[in-house]
Amino acid sequence: MHHVKPIIVKFIIYSILTTFVLLFYGFSISFLLILSALLALVTYFIGDLLVLPLKGNWFATLTDGVTVFLGILIWIVPSYGFYFSTLGGALFIAFLVAVCEWFIHIYIIGRLNREDREPIYD
Numbered sequence: 001m002h003h004v005k006p007i008i009v010k011f012i013i014y015s016i017l018t019t020f021v022l023l024f025y026g027f028s029i030s031f032l033l034i035l036s037a038l039l040a041l042v043t044y045f046i047g048d049l050l051v052l053p054l055k056g057n058w059f060a061t062l063t064d065g066v067t068v069f070l071g072i073l074i075w076i077v078p079s080y081g082f083y084f085s086t087l088g089g090a091l092f093i094a095f096l097v098a099v100c101e102w103f104i105h106i107y108i109i110g111r112l113n114r115e116d117r118e119p120i121y122d
Helices: 004-025 029-055 057-080 084-116
Strands: none
Touching: 004 029, 004 057, 004 084, 029 057, 029 084, 057 084
16 A cells, blocks of 8 residues: 555646647647556556665666656657657656656655654654
């Protein structure tokens, strides 16, 4: 159950960012929400559960940014085409996601450190 809160936070951030940027390309909101949900799940399992404990916050943030960039391109290019504007939009979203992921990882690291401590009142 402790995995649900970070995934929901990621989904909210991703849906706001993708909708804000990619709605101007003519995509429907449902298309962008599905993209956001898939990106949130993939980046949580790859970046937060696998890379963050092994390599730390910098590398996990970079991994999440690259994963979002590639995920957006893979999701959008077949339906919209490969143009410089789609590349720029995907890069802009990936940069904003990486900035947000830095703070999400700090929250996750702090939460894990709190769970490892023994209660003082025992």
